[in-house]
Amino acid sequence: MEQQDRIKRYAESLDKSIENTRYDLKKTMEDFQEKCLLISPEKNVPRDVVTDLREIYKEIRERLTEAKAIQQLLKGKYRQYVRANPTRDKELTELGFRAKTCYSKFEYILLQIQAKERVKLKGAHKERQHPPQASEQPPFQWFQSNENEAMFLQEVEMMKDLGQEAPSPVANGERREIPKEAVPGGLSLSLFVIKGDPLALDELQAQIQLREQDILERYNKEELRGVLSHLREIDPSEIENILRRSMKSDRFSTLKCMLVRIQSQEVLTHGLLQRVEKTLGEMAVGETKSLSV
Numbered sequence: 001m002e003q004q005d006r007i008k009r010y011a012e013s014l015d016k017s018i019e020n021t022r023y024d025l026k027k028t029m030e031d032f033q034e035k036c037l038l039i040s041p042e043k044n045v046p047r048d049v050v051t052d053l054r055e056i057y058k059e060i061r062e063r064l065t066e067a068k069a070i071q072q073l074l075k076g077k078y079r080q081y082v083r084a085n086p087t088r089d090k091e092l093t094e095l096g097f098r099a100k101t102c103y104s105k106f107e108y109i110l111l112q113i114q115a116k117e118r119v120k121l122k123g124a125h126k127e128r129q130h131p132p133q134a135s136e137q138p139p140f141q142w143f144q145s146n147e148n149e150a151m152f153l154q155e156v157e158m159m160k161d162l163g164q165e166a167p168s169p170v171a172n173g174e175r176r177e178i179p180k181e182a183v184p185g186g187l188s189l190s191l192f193v194i195k196g197d198p199l200a201l202d203e204l205q206a207q208i209q210l211r212e213q214d215i216l217e218r219y220n221k222e223e224l225r226g227v228l229s230h231l232r233e234i235d236p237s238e239i240e241n242i243l244r245r246s247m248k249s250d251r252f253s254t255l256k257c258m259l260v261r262i263q264s265q266e267v268l269t270h271g272l273l274q275r276v277e278k279t280l281g282e283m284a285v286g287e288t289k290s291l292s293v
Contacts (some may be wrong), residue, residue: 011081036102041112115157140268190228196255217250257288
C-alpha cells in the first residue's frame with residue numbers, strides 16, 4: 001500500500017510539472033509574441049533582439065518537448081494514478097503551433113530585410129554598368145508598379161537564398177544559418193493572372209484577401225496580377241482550388257485565370273512572359289489553368 005502511495009504521489013508530481021509548464025509557457029508566449037510584433041521589414045533589427053527571440057523560441061520548444069514526454073509517461077505507465085486532461089494537452093499543442101508560426105514569420109522578415117539590401121546593392125551596381133545592348137532580351141517584369149516589382153524581387157532573392165546550402169542571410173553584419181523549422185520545404189512562389197471584364201475584375205479585386213507577404217496589382221484595366229509566397233511544400237492544385245473558389249460566383253464567369261509555380265529564379269525570363277500572354281490568349285472564358293515551367 002505504501003508503495004502504491006509513493007507511485008501515486010510521484011505521478012501527481014509529474015502532472016503538476018506539466019501544469020507548471022503550461023502556466024509558464026502562457027506567460028513566455030505573451031512576451032515572445034509582443035517581441036515578434038516589433039519586427040518589421042522597414043526597421044533595423046538589433047542583434048540582441050534577434051538573439052533574444054531565438055533563445056526564447058528554443059526554450060519554448062525544449063519545455064514543450066519535455067511536457068510531451070511526461071504526457072506520454074502519464075498516459076502509459078501512470079494512467080491509473082492521474083486523470084487525463086485533454087483540454088490542457090490541446091492548449092499545449094496550440095501554444096507550440098503559435099510559437100512556430102510567430103518564429104517562422106520572424107525569420108521570414110529577417111530574410112526580407114536581407115533581400116531588400118541585396119536589391120539596393122544590385123540596383124546601385126546596375127547603374128554603374130553600361131546600358132544593355134539592343135540585341136539583349138528585356139528583363140522579366142511582372143508588375144507595373146516599381147514598389148510591387150521591388151517587393152517581388154525581394155521574394156525572388158529569398159527563394160534563391162533558401163535554395164542554397166551555402167551560409168545564408170547576413171543580419172547586422174553577421175552570417176546566420178536559417179533553422180529548418182523556420183521555412184519547412186523552403187520558399188516557392190506562385191504567380192497568377194486574372195483577366196477579363198473590367199467591372200468583374202473591380203468586384204473581384206475588392207473581395208480578394210491576401211496575406212501580408214503576398215502581392216496584388218491591377219496591372220491594367222482588364223488584368224489583375226499577383227504573387228503568392230509559400231513557406232511550405234504546396235501542391236499547385238491547392239492554389240488552383242483557392243483561386244477557383246474566389247471566382248465561383250456567376251459574376252466572375254467571364255474571367256480566366258492562370259497560375260505559374262516558380263521554384264527557381266532561372267525560369268524568370270522574358271520568354272516566360274511571352275508564354276503567359278500566348279496561353280492566356282488561347283484559354284477559354286472561365287478557365288483556370290496552371291502553366292508548367
